[in-house]
Amino acid sequence: MKSILISLTVLCVLQACTGTAQSSSKSTPPPAEKSSKGDLSHYSKAYFASGCFWCVEAIYESVNGVKEAVSGYSGGTEPNPTYELVSTGRTKYAECIEVYYDSTVVSYEQLLKVFYDSHDPTIKNGQGPDNGPQYRSMIFYQNEREKDLAHAYIQKLISDKAYPFITTEVGPFKKFYPAEGYHQDFEHKNPGNSYIQAISVPRLNEFKEKAPQLLKPAE
Secondary structure, X not given: OHHHHHHHHHHHHOOOHHHHHXXXXXXXXXXXXXXXXXXXXXXXXXXXXXXXXXXXXXXXXXXXXXXXXXXXXXOOOOOOOOHHHHOOOOOOXXXXXXXXXOOOOOOHHHHHHHHHHOOOOOOOOEEOOEEOHHHOEEEEEOOHHHHHHHHHHHHHHHHOOOOOOOOOEEEEOXXXXXXXXXXXXXXXXXXXXXXXXXXXXXXXXXXXHHOHHHEOOOO
């Protein structure tokens, strides 16, 4: 009986991003959309997918030079996707992060380092307890320069034997749809959430240990 109770506890703590979000959205009304951090028009943008967007958003927002990171969806064809639709895994959408960054402070190459230092690119269609094509590893390039840099970074990782293989998809960026309001800044707003405590925070801390030189100065 004791072992059964322990197993159930572990399952509850390690619930997937999908189940946790659905529970949160039903129990509390969605908060307002992500508040604006001022005029973002002069910032560069980049798009990455590497698992649950709650985790990825928090990671990029810890990086010096990143002004804002927005959770959303990219890579699919259906107009106006919803979290419920994307979570089925039957669309081509991935949970994606739109990163607004100051290119004079942090380069696109450094954002690629953040990308690979913060997830396991050998896992296909999943990350941690989250499984499905919506959680795939993917870089969405906006131009030939970003495309070339992404491929060059992958080749360097392979040449350096950093990973035995890499499943990251590199594809053209077409459109980004911001996710529902309750997904924005989810880690910050829900520190007591079981998924955040068991998965998201440890993932963020692991990244911070790998790349302390890329972090924002301590306030």
